[in-house]
Every structure is written in C-alpha cells, then in structure tokens.
Amino acid sequence: MKVADYIINYLSDIGIKDVFIVYGAANGDLVDAFTRNDKIRYIATMHEQGGGFAAEGYAKVKGELGVAMATSGPGGMNFVTSIGNCFYDSIPCLFITGQINSNFMRPDETIRQIGFQETDIVSIVKPITKYAKLIKDPKDVKYELERSIHEATSGRPGPVLLDIPINVQKQQIDEDKLLGYDYGIRSNYDTDKIQSQIDNFISDLSKSERPCLMIGGGVRLSGAVDELLELGKELKIPMFPTWNALDIVCSDYEYYGGRIGTYGGAGRNFGIQNSDLLLAIGSRIPGRITGGNIHSFARGAKKYMVDVDAAGLQKKLQQVPFDECIYSDAKLFITMLTTRLLKLKDERSRNGNDSDMKDFSEWLTKVKGWKDKYDPVSKDMFEPTKYVHPYAFTRILSEEMKSNDIFCGDCGGNIVVTNHAFETKTGQRYFTNNGNSPMGFSFAGGIGATIASNSDQNVVCVIGDGGFNMNIQELQTLINYNVPLKTIIMNNHIYGITKAFQETNFDGRAEACGPVGYNPPNFKDIVEAYKIPTMVVDDGSDYIKVRKQIREFLDHKGPIVMDLNCHEYHSYNPKVIGWETPIEDMYPYLDEDEFKSNMIIEPLKLQNGRFYPSFTLDEAWGDE
Numbered sequence: 001m002k003v004a005d006y007i008i009n010y011l012s013d014i015g016i017k018d019v020f021i022v023y024g025a026a027n028g029d030l031v032d033a034f035t036r037n038d039k040i041r042y043i044a045t046m047h048e049q050g051g052g053f054a055a056e057g058y059a060k061v062k063g064e065l066g067v068a069m070a071t072s073g074p075g076g077m078n079f080v081t082s083i084g085n086c087f088y089d090s091i092p093c094l095f096i097t098g099q100i101n102s103n104f105m106r107p108d109e110t111i112r113q114i115g116f117q118e119t120d121i122v123s124i125v126k127p128i129t130k131y132a133k134l135i136k137d138p139k140d141v142k143y144e145l146e147r148s149i150h151e152a153t154s155g156r157p158g159p160v161l162l163d164i165p166i167n168v169q170k171q172q173i174d175e176d177k178l179l180g181y182d183y184g185i186r187s188n189y190d191t192d193k194i195q196s197q198i199d200n201f202i203s204d205l206s207k208s209e210r211p212c213l214m215i216g217g218g219v220r221l222s223g224a225v226d227e228l229l230e231l232g233k234e235l236k237i238p239m240f241p242t243w244n245a246l247d248i249v250c251s252d253y254e255y256y257g258g259r260i261g262t263y264g265g266a267g268r269n270f271g272i273q274n275s276d277l278l279l280a281i282g283s284r285i286p287g288r289i290t291g292g293n294i295h296s297f298a299r300g301a302k303k304y305m306v307d308v309d310a311a312g313l314q315k316k317l318q319q320v321p322f323d324e325c326i327y328s329d330a331k332l333f334i335t336m337l338t339t340r341l342l343k344l345k346d347e348r349s350r351n352g353n354d355s356d357m358k359d360f361s362e363w364l365t366k367v368k369g370w371k372d373k374y375d376p377v378s379k380d381m382f383e384p385t386k387y388v389h390p391y392a393f394t395r396i397l398s399e400e401m402k403s404n405d406i407f408c409g410d411c412g413g414n415i416v417v418t419n420h421a422f423e424t425k426t427g428q429r430y431f432t433n434n435g436n437s438p439m440g441f442s443f444a445g446g447i448g449a450t451i452a453s454n455s456d457q458n459v460v461c462v463i464g465d466g467g468f469n470m471n472i473q474e475l476q477t478l479i480n481y482n483v484p485l486k487t488i489i490m491n492n493h494i495y496g497i498t499k500a501f502q503e504t505n506f507d508g509r510a511e512a513c514g515p516v517g518y519n520p521p522n523f524k525d526i527v528e529a530y531k532i533p534t535m536v537v538d539d540g541s542d543y544i545k546v547r548k549q550i551r552e553f554l555d556h557k558g559p560i561v562m563d564l565n566c567h568e569y570h571s572y573n574p575k576v577i578g579w580e581t582p583i584e585d586m587y588p589y590l591d592e593d594e595f596k597s598n599m600i601i602e603p604l605k606l607q608n609g610r611f612y613p614s615f616t617l618d619e620a621w622g623d624e
Contacts, residue, residue: 024071052082073117088435216283292579440470
C-alpha cells in the first residue's frame with residue numbers, strides 16, 4: 001500500500017468524512033488516494049486560507065477533527081492564518097502539506113532553497129501548533145498520524161501539521177509492520193486535590209452574597225454543555241458567557257446574566273463587577289474581558305479558575321491572579337461539583353431539611369434587572385431612517401432564526417454588532433473566531449459549518465464588506481458543491497471598527513479605511529456573476545418590511561447573499577474607552593448618581609468626571 005493511501009484510509013477509518021483541499025503537485029498522491037476510498041471525500045476550495053477556515057468551521061459544528069490539505073511552498077504558507085485561528089481558539093484540526101521530493105530539500109538551514117517551492121513549513125508553524133512534523137521515513141507514518149491526532153484532540157485541543165515529501169507519499173509500506181503511537185496513561189488530574197478545591201468553593205459559596213459563574217468555550221470543547229446547564233439548576237446563580245460561549249449560556253437560559261468585557265453588552269458588566277465570588281470555567285481572562293485596567297476586574301470577588309491548560313493556571317503568568325487555580329478538564333470539574341452538591345442536598349433532606357442550598361434569588365433578580373435595563377438594542381434603533389440600523393436588523397434576525405440554526409460571525413464591527421444584539425436560543429450554534437479574528441473567516445468558515453450541518457439547519461454567515469472581499473473567491477465553492485449557505489454582508493462601505501478607532505486616537509483622520517483609501521465593489525454584481533441569488537436590503541424606513549425580507553432570506557432554498565446597506569455605520573456601544581477605565585464604566589456614560597446606584601461594592605474614585613482606581617497598582621497586586 002502507498003503511504004498516501006494509508007493516510008486517506010486511516011482518516012476514513014477514524015470517521016473523517018470530508019477533507020478541504022487545494023490541489024498541487026506536492027500533494028497529488030494524497031488527492032489521488034481519495035479515488036480509491038468511497039467513504040471519504042475532498043472539498044476543493046478556491047484558496048488554502050478558505051480551506052483552512054472551512055475546516056475550522058466544520059470542526060466547530062461537527063465537534064470532530066477538521067482536516068485540510070495543501071501543496072508545498074505557498075500552499076502551506078497560505079494555511080498559516082488558518083492554523084493560527086485553530087491555535088488561539090483551541091480547535092482540533094489536522095493540516096497536511098505536501099513537500100518537495102526529499103532528495104531536493106536543502107541539507108542545511110544556511111542554504112536558503114534548493115527545490116522549487118521548497119519551504120520549511122514545520123518551522124514556520126511550530127509556534128502556532130501543538131505538534132508539527134516532517135515525515136522523512138515512510139515507516140513513521142502510523143506513529144505520526146496517531147500522535148498528531150492525539151495531540152490535536154487531547155487536553156487543550158489545537159491544530160497539528162504533518163509535512164510529507166512527494167517521494168514519501170509514493171513509497172510502498174506494509175501496514176502490518178508499522179509501529180504506532182503509545183498513548184499510555186497521560187491523564188494527570190489530581191482528583192483528590194480537585195475535590196478539596198470544590199469543597200473550598202462550596203464553603204465560600206455558603207458565605208457569599210453575590211456569586212457568579214463566567215463560562216468560556218472550553219466547556220463545549222470538553223463536551224460539558226449539558227452538564228453545565230444542569231449545574232446551573234443546582235447553583236441558581238448568574239452565569240456570564242464569554243464571546244466563545246454565547247451558544248452555551250444562551251440568552252433564553254434562566255440563569256443567563258448578560259455579556260461581559262470591553263464591549264460588554266447586556267448588563268454593562270455590573271453583575272460581574274459587583275460579585276463577591278467568581279468561578280471561571282474554561283476561559284482565559286484576556287484584556288477583552290478585563291479591559292486595560294486589569295486590577296479593577298471583579299475586584300470585590302474571591303476568584304476561582306478551572307482550566308485544562310496548566311500554564312494558564314500559573315499565577316505568575318496570569319494578568320489577573322486568581323485565588324484558587326484548579327487544573328481540570330471542564331467536564332470532570334463540573335461533574336464532580338454537581339455530584340458534591342447533589343450529595344449535600346441529599347444529606348440535608350435525610351436530616352429533615354428540605355430546603356435547597358443558600359438562596360441567591362434576590363441577587364439573580366438584581367443581575368437580570370441590569371441585563372434588561374441595559375440592553376444595547378434600544379427602541380430608537382427601530383425608528384424610520386434612510387438606511388438600516390444594524391443593531392435593529394440583528395435583533396430581528398435573532399428573533400426569526402430557529403433554535404437549531406447555526407450562526408457564523410466574522411470580525412471587526414460586524415461581530416461587535418452581532419455579539420451585542422443577537423440573542424441566542426438554547427440549541428443554536430453561534431460562533432466566530434475570537435482569538436485570532438481574521439477578516440474573511442465567516443464566509444469560508446460558514447461553508448465548512450454548512451457541510452458539517454444537518455439538512456434541516458439554516459447556516460447564516462454575517463460578514464462585513466471588508467471581510468467579504470478577503471475570501472470572495474469561495475463563491476465558486478458554493479456553486480461547485482451546492483452549499484446552501486446564507487450570507488449577509490453587513491455593508492457600511494468602510495472598515496467600521498478601525499474608523500471608530502481612528503476617531504478616538506487620530507483626531508478623526510480616517511486613512512485607508514473608507515471612504516479615503518477603501519471603497520468596496522458592487523457585491524450584487526459580483527455575486528450574480530457567479531449565478532448566486534442576491535437580495536439588497538437598504539430601506540430603514542419600515543422594519544416590518546425588513547422582517548419580511550429576513551424571513552424570505554431564511555426561507556430560501558440553496559445559497560443566497562444579502563447586501564445589507566448600513567451606510568457608514570460605525571458606532572459600537574456600549575464600550576470601554578481608555579486603558580485606565582474599569583469595565584463597569586462604559587461609554588455612553590451614565591451620570592454619577594445612576595452609576596453609583598448600580599454599584600454594590602464601593603465605586604472607584606471619581607477623577608476628571610470619570611471613575612479611576614482609588615488604589616495604586618502595587619496595592620492592587622498585593623504580595624503577588
């Protein structure tokens with residue numbers, strides 16, 4: 001059997017159905033091997049970046065390993081952004097690149113290049129992969145496949161890359177003589193320690209008045225969504241999803257407390273900032289959550305963090321040092337905590353105490369009040385105007401989409417709008433790429449998501465005009481494979497988020513983001529050239545009509561592209577302005593009395609009309 005056939009058969013045997021490829025001579029044998037296996041197929045995209053994005057979207061929706069293949073040299077280098085996406089969002093994907101014949105590879109790194117399209121792709125991607133390897137010996141293929149897939153899917157998931165020279169792909173091997181990867185026993189979670197930390201948390205919970213949970217994407221990666229929702233029913237405390245978890249703790253979940261971060265959305269961060277006990281599960285704590293003033297984040301709370309990434313639990317390496325750092329898979333921790341809570345409940349019942357644990361209903365009501373009062377979508381956004389207000393449009397879209405539909409967002413201003421205004425339903429999938437956040441992700445990612453989805457699911461991609469230009473060539477992939485992706489171009493004719501940034505930082509000089517230096521094409525003409533149906537929504541005078549247009553769009557069978565005219569809109573509020581501003585003090589600013597009325601803990605000192613730290617940074621760090 002040829003090495004190339006072994007690889008394709010192995011992927012098929014572990015359940016891979018679809019592989020995203022761009023053909024080239026250096027991966028020719030691998031692609032040809034698909035013709036001898038009818039249980040797996042390739043999807044040929046127009047560009048390697050599009051193929052990599054599609055593999056990521058596929059993995060996110062399917063909950064399985066995504067696979068993408070490219071040729072050597074520029075083919076592999078076009079994967080770099082896609083690999084970075086999967087690395088920073090912790091998505092298990094296998095990237096396979098063909099390499100030139102090993103006889104023509106440079107013998108030493110001091111030699112720049114010998115073979116045509118020779119590139120040391122392994123060295124290029126090592127910083128953004130969990131494992132990357134050049135297979136020099138055909139007999140290593142089983143070991144490297146098994147090891148790379150294990151690395152991609154275990155612990156904190158992520159991308160891996162195998163680079164395979166042409167001559168290695170062609171070699172004949174005896175699969176019965178191949179040595180595999182010794183998985184061994186590699187789980188080193190200390191369950192006794194985890195249980196002790198759980199008991200500490202329960203003890204702190206009994207003394208708490210304002211506890212809350214912060215939930216990240218790691219909960220889904222561990223397969224613990226259902227378990228988390230059951231835990232919520234036992235704790236009965238507010239839950240705050242990060243942007244990677246908006247389809248885990250959905251807007252209709254009874255303990256949903258709003259959205260957090262520098263573009264905090266519903267609740268304007270008052271819930272988490274007033275908490276006295278915080279448990280974060282499956283999320284790092286980046287600047288997009290804390291704001292620039294990291295020391296003011298949940299400053300009145302004792303903080304617990306649960307993470308599968310041991311490095312992220314090192315207090316020395318944390319921007320916000322947590323009081324208790326629990327090294328555990330999210331599912332293991334959630335299951336253990338729920339089991340302990342149920343055991344305590346049973347003990348109370350046997351002792352004649354039928355009451356549940358401590359009652360936090362008053363605190364939950366307070367948090368839900370903030371969520372409802374500070375909804376980023378206001379009534380005035382539905383008032384008649386010349387152009388469509390993107391927040392009003394997005395809220396209607398979320399109301400019209402069904403509970404099993406899939407939403408794929410892009411980056412920049414349009415993802416801020418959707419994360420502010422789209423209210424998720426339990427059962428929906430809602431995702432983008434948050435860690436790397438490249439323009440153009442959602443269109444190609446949406447293709448992968450659609451291929452991974454069921455036939456009764458609508459997959460809706462929302463993307464900006466700038467992002468759509470980045471992978472516009474994948475319109476042909478929609479046609480080639482009849483992919484029924486529904487795409488909305490949130491077209492403000494500018495790079496909205498950068499224009500807002502320039503207005504804040506460069507006295508309004510909006511260079512290279514439109515209308516100066518950037519001007520998008522007529523998307524309707526381009527899309528129709530690919531013979532794909534289009535819609536233009538550009539009338540903001542009647543939102544009953546807009547709702548009907550959205551319904552028509554969602555009911556369409558097959559691919560369709562909507563050009564939504566949001567002419568030069570680039571106001572994304574609420575948001576934190578300034579690196580010294582605590583995340584509860586968001587623009588548009590509340591007056592001093594209203595601000596203070598929402599702060600249960602003492603507000604930070606008022607200075608120059610706004611709130612700033614009343615302590616020094618040294619005091620904030622303490623002994624850390």
